[in-house]
Amino acid sequence: MSEWSSKAKDILDCHVHMRSLADEESMLAIREATGIDRMVLVSIQNPGEGAGLPQSLYMKACHSSLFFVFAGLNHAEKLSGGKASTPSLAEQAAAYLEMGCDGIKMIEGKPTSRQKMDIPVTDPYFAEYWERAEELGVPIVWHVNDPEEFWDPDALPGWAKERNWGYGPDDVRKEQLYAEVDEVLTRHPGLRIIFAHFYFLSADLPRAARFFDEHPTVYFDLAPGIEMLYNISRDPEAGREFFLKYADRIVFGTDLSSSLSVEEGVIRAGIVYRWLESDDTFRVPEEADFLLGPPEDGIVRGMALPDVALARIYSGNLIRLAGSRPRPLDVQAAIAACERLASIAEAMSGKRAAETDAAQVAERLAGR
Ligand SMILES: [Zn+2]
Numbered sequence: 001m002s003e004w005s006s007k008a009k010d011i012l013d014c015h016v017h018m019r020s021l022a023d024e025e026s027m028l029a030i031r032e033a034t035g036i037d038r039m040v041l042v043s044i045q046n047p048g049e050g051a052g053l054p055q056s057l058y059m060k061a062c063h064s065s066l067f068f069v070f071a072g073l074n075h076a077e078k079l080s081g082g083k084a085s086t087p088s089l090a091e092q093a094a095a096y097l098e099m100g101c102d103g104i105k106m107i108e109g110k111p112t113s114r115q116k117m118d119i120p121v122t123d124p125y126f127a128e129y130w131e132r133a134e135e136l137g138v139p140i141v142w143h144v145n146d147p148e149e150f151w152d153p154d155a156l157p158g159w160a161k162e163r164n165w166g167y168g169p170d171d172v173r174k175e176q177l178y179a180e181v182d183e184v185l186t187r188h189p190g191l192r193i194i195f196a197h198f199y200f201l202s203a204d205l206p207r208a209a210r211f212f213d214e215h216p217t218v219y220f221d222l223a224p225g226i227e228m229l230y231n232i233s234r235d236p237e238a239g240r241e242f243f244l245k246y247a248d249r250i251v252f253g254t255d256l257s258s259s260l261s262v263e264e265g266v267i268r269a270g271i272v273y274r275w276l277e278s279d280d281t282f283r284v285p286e287e288a289d290f291l292l293g294p295p296e297d298g299i300v301r302g303m304a305l306p307d308v309a310l311a312r313i314y315s316g317n318l319i320r321l322a323g324s325r326p327r328p329l330d331v332q333a334a335i336a337a338c339e340r341l342a343s344i345a346e347a348m349s350g351k352r353a354a355e356t357d358a359a360q361v362a363e364r365l366a367g368r
Contacts, residue, residue, distance in 0.1 A: 004270035005035055006277060010315045013269075014040045014141060014194060014322075015223040015253030021055045021357050021364075023258035024062070030256060030265035031066065038326065039256075040068040040318070042105040042141050042196075047076035047084070050345030050356025057334045058361045060100070060326060061368075068326045070103035070141050071096040074341065075117055076348045078125070084347035089129035097138055099333035102322045104133065109144030109181065112165065114172045122183045134188040139321040143196040145177050147227045148203065159291050174200075185215050192321055194219040194251050202231040205242045212249050219317060221253035222272055226284065226291075229275050230298035240303045243276075247309035251317050252276075255291075264289040271300065276310060278302035331365055338362035 016039040018027060031039060041056035052072060059067045073092055076084040087095065093104055107113050108121055119125050133140060146165060149155040151174065156166045185191060198220045201208040212218065222228070232239035243250060254269050267288045274280060280302045283295040305313070341358035345351050353359055 003266055004274040004278075006269075006273040006314070008277075008310055008314045010311075011036045011252065012038045012040070012315045012318045013254050013256065014042075014251045014318050015196060015221050015255050016041055017255070017257040018043065018056045018059055019257055019259045021058060021360060023055070024059065026260075026262070027059065027258040028063070028066075029262050030258065030260065033262045033266050034254075034256070034269040036254075036256075036269065037315075038066055038068065040070055040102070040141065040253075040322070042070045043072050044105055044107050045072040045074045045341075047074050047079060047086075047341075048345055048349035049351060050342045050353070050358035052357075054338045054341060054356075054358040054361035057101075057329065057338065058364065060329045061331055061334060061365055064326060064328060066326070068102040068322055069100075069329075070105040070139070071101045072105045072107065073129075074344065076344045078119065079117060080348040084344045086344060089126060090132040093129060093133055093138060094136065095333075095337070097136060098330070099337060100327045100329035102327050103139040103141065106140055106142040109142060109177055111146055111150070111167050111171050111177070114177075120180050122180050126184075130184055130188050130191065134190045137190070137192060139192045139194065141194045141196055141221065144181055145174055145200040147200055147225060148174065149227065157293055157297070159293055162290075185218070189215070190217060192217050192219075194221050194318075194321070196221050196253070197223055197225040197255075198228045200225070202228040205232070205238055209242065209246070212246055219249050219251050219321070221251045222276075222313070223253035223255035224268070224272065224292060225255075226271075226293055226297065229271070229300045232303075233275075233299055233301040236301040236303060239301075240305065243303055243305055243313075244309055247305075247312045248317055250313050251321075252314045260289050263287060268292065275300050275302055276305050276313065279304040331368075335362045335365050338365070 013036045018041045043053040043056040045052040056069045060069045077086040151167045338358040338361045342353040342356045345356045346353040
């Protein structure tokens with residue numbers, strides 16, 4: 001059986017990627033087919049291309065009841081050595097919220113980001129941003145780290161290798177990244193952070209529990225990282241106990257992408273639904289998308305969580321953080337922001353501003 005739908009009434013997904021402006025119809029079709037009511041578009045910026053955030057703003061403008069937008073930060077100024085100029089990170093965060101974005105997405109803390117911009121999040125460059133984020137109480141979906149296997153060439157899965165997600169002695173170490181987060185949270189204990197992919201602690205639930213106990217305002221999302229399901233399935237009883245105890249700290253997510261086929265989307269969401277809701281023992285279907293790896297990689301054992309826990313995980317926790325409905329977008333402000341992103345891209349990479357997604361979105365929104 002490759003399709004598995006949820007019995008839940010209201011499903012919010014805190015971790016979805018809108019890849020391209022051309023994906024509007026496929027994103028809507030995936031949403032519909034997976035039974036997800038509202039999606040958070042986590043929008044990592046690609047500053048040299050003027051892409052990553054504009055297409056999400058477009059979806060929010062056109063389908064305002066369906067899509068939350070968590071905006072990524074733009075590091076063009078740092079990355080271009082000052083060729084492009086950008087507002088400070090604190091100003092960016094405040095402006096995105098002001099225009100109607102619902103939160104912030106961060107990927108500063110994935111080792112590949114660190115390869116591009118070797119600035120730890122404890123650096124003064126981030127100081128004012130953290131202060132402001134704490135003050136504003138803005139929810140942040142933050143990808144920190146990666147699975148252990150990515151530092152071990154012998155254990156690196158094929159799908160990760162293909163993405164250049166294998167790390168060596170020159171890369172930042174896993175424990176270093178965790179230590180930096182601890183430092184940020186110690187300085188700013190009020191930050192409301194959803195750590196993506198279970199914070200890559202699925203192989204060590206006692207440590208995950210300690211982390212939750214030490215930091216009462218942090219959450220984990222369930223976006224695979226398929227290793228998360230395999231790790232927790234090794235001891236499904238311990239997994240179930242953890243999920244029951246921390247049901248108010250776990251947020252449903254899929255890492256769905258608008259570039260998947262509808263079938264792949266249904267399979268991806270179905271794997272997470274089935275893991276949470278059933279007591280089945282199963283494998284990833286053959287037809288699953290590439291990043292979920294082949295069926296032979298592991299076994300998933302369902303946790304058969306009760307409805308009360310499911311309701312928190314599927315909707316209650318995210319609603320507490322980001323509200324029940326997406327905030328309305330100030331379209332004029334979004335157009336102006338997209339125009340700025342287009343010229344930042346041109347200054348940074350030489351790509352013509354008019355050819356960026358940002359400029360196209362600005363034009364489409366202005367013409368509505
Ligand atoms: Zn993701």
